[in-house]
Amino acid sequence: MTPLLKGTGTPMSSRNYPTLDELASLTTISVEAAAHLIGISRQAAYDAANRGDLPIVRFGRRIRVKARPLYALLADVADTVAAE
Numbered sequence: 634m635t636p637l638l639k640g641t642g643t644p645m646s647s648r649n650y651p652t653l654d655e656l657a658s659l660t661t662i663s664v665e666a667a668a669h670l671i672g673i674s675r676q677a678a679y680d681a682a683n684r685g686d687l688p689i690v691r692f693g694r695r696i697r698v699k700a701r702p703l704y705a706l707l708a709d710v711a712d713t714v715a716a717e
Contacts, residue, residue: 643674644681646680649666650665650666650670650699651700652679653667653704653707653708656670656703656704657700657701657704659700660699660700661697661698661699661700662697662703663697664678664679664687664696664698667687670706670707678700682696682698685702688702688706
């Protein structure tokens, strides 16, 4: 059975990472999922989050990446690459 995005009934991509299209409908994602979308290592994503380079929200010790600002960033990058 294909895993579903919480509360949406929409199937998730492999390894439970959202696709760029799925990202637009989410509130937050894990740092690991953000790393997968960006194409960097998990540790590099945590380093970026701690530097303030990723839009994050903290819940105690847990770090979540804000999905909509990340989507806007990635969509902007994709538009720039497509224009070249």
